[in-house]
Amino acid sequence: MSKLRKITLVGVLAVGCLVAGGILSNVPVANAASMQANQKPGQRLGQQDQKPGQRLGQQDQKPGQRLGQQDQKPGRRLGQQVQQHELSVPDDFTATVKGTSEIYLAWDSVSDATSYNIYRATSSLGTYTKVDAVTTTNYTDDDLSGETTYYYKVKAVNSSGTSDYSSVVYATTSNESDELSVPDDLTATVKGSSEIYLDWDSVSDATSYNIYRATSSLGTYTKVDAVTTTSYTDDDLSDDTTYYYKVKAVNSSGTSDYSSVVHATTSDEANELSVPDDLTATAESSSEIYLDWDSVSNATSYYIYRSTSYSGSFTKITTVTTTSYTDDGLSDDTTYYYKVKAVNSSGISAYSSLVHATTED
Numbered sequence: 001m002s003k004l005r006k007i008t009l010v011g012v013l014a015v016g017c018l019v020a021g022g023i024l025s026n027v028p029v030a031n032a033a034s035m036q037a038n039q040k041p042g043q044r045l046g047q048q049d050q051k052p053g054q055r056l057g058q059q060d061q062k063p064g065q066r067l068g069q070q071d072q073k074p075g076r077r078l079g080q081q082v083q084q085h086e087l088s089v090p091d092d093f094t095a096t097v098k099g100t101s102e103i104y105l106a107w108d109s110v111s112d113a114t115s116y117n118i119y120r121a122t123s124s125l126g127t128y129t130k131v132d133a134v135t136t137t138n139y140t141d142d143d144l145s146g147e148t149t150y151y152y153k154v155k156a157v158n159s160s161g162t163s164d165y166s167s168v169v170y171a172t173t174s175n176e177s178d179e180l181s182v183p184d185d186l187t188a189t190v191k192g193s194s195e196i197y198l199d200w201d202s203v204s205d206a207t208s209y210n211i212y213r214a215t216s217s218l219g220t221y222t223k224v225d226a227v228t229t230t231s232y233t234d235d236d237l238s239d240d241t242t243y244y245y246k247v248k249a250v251n252s253s254g255t256s257d258y259s260s261v262v263h264a265t266t267s268d269e270a271n272e273l274s275v276p277d278d279l280t281a282t283a284e285s286s287s288e289i290y291l292d293w294d295s296v297s298n299a300t301s302y303y304i305y306r307s308t309s310y311s312g313s314f315t316k317i318t319t320v321t322t323t324s325y326t327d328d329g330l331s332d333d334t335t336y337y338y339k340v341k342a343v344n345s346s347g348i349s350a351y352s353s354l355v356h357a358t359t360e361d
Helices: 003-037
Strands: 094-097 103-106 115-121 129-134 138-141 149-158 169-172 187-190 196-199 208-214 222-227 231-234 242-251 262-265 280-283 289-292 301-307 315-320 324-327 335-344 355-358
Touching: 094 169, 103 149, 115 138, 129 138, 187 262, 196 242, 208 231, 222 231, 280 355, 289 335, 301 324, 315 324
Parallel strands: none
Antiparallel strands: 094 103, 103 138, 115 129, 115 149, 149 169, 187 196, 196 231, 208 222, 208 242, 242 262, 280 289, 289 324, 301 315, 301 335, 335 355
16 A cells, blocks of 8 residues: 555544544533432442342332232232122012002012112103112002003112113003992991901902001001902901001902091900800700800890801801890701800900700701
8 A cells, every 4th residue: 555545544544533532522421420410329320229139120019019010909810900799680570550540560679789769661762760769679650640551670779889770561550431449438347355347338340359457547558458358357456456447449450549548446455345155055946046145244235156067157147135046947957056246335255155056857
């Protein structure tokens, strides 16, 4: 290589070193000075505060926790969300017409539910409006229009939220022109310290009657029985207590409105009539049986009951003011069974003992 070319190459290399040295000595040195100012004694350039035994770049970890793992509650998997206990949907939801203005709803209880929201619409796909919230598993929707179809669904509720809707049910209120009449002439008669006798007029097209009782005229009336007759004896009552009654007529289309309210007060046991004692029955002929018994203090009359079997149904055959009675017009060679009750304005006694006699052949 010629002497001139060597001198030129050496000059180029010298200039390059000077340029590179200036870049390296200006930019990095400034940055390094800045980073070094934030370093603690004995800490390498760029090293963050580390706890003893902690690797470079490692975040605070709890004992037994993997790098980058978030706080987890005991028994919960990594990334698992808190799960709420979802309420079941109310099952076996039914709607039953109770007349021109009432529909009765019932459904199965839902575990952990504290109440139920009831929703109603006038078409299956219409807007459902919340009509009530109840803590029971039944509800009577009243004050409805006659001959109208109503649609219902229910949600279970507790402090965590509500269930999904139940299935939709519907019922159609009856036509007012087909509505049952109210039972008329309801009366209540005391029959002793534990019995009250009710009777009322028959209602056309009624197949049965629901009987309701309360212990105050404006109190809560509870259905105590349903009968197919127009009378009912309410027994096993408390003595010297006033009971209030009302009745509804029933058929497959629904129920009537309530009858008027009647009341009666059971007699005081201390003043209750004694049972007629020493009842006897004597056959007098093929068609007559003679009965007699001891007088009961304060009794004004006596009811006489007869049956053709010991455990059969006893029918009241007469009322007398004496302490004897001849039952005639009977069949020959037939056994008849009898019992008697004492009566006054306060009520009636319990039954006497049972006696029987057989007419002559």
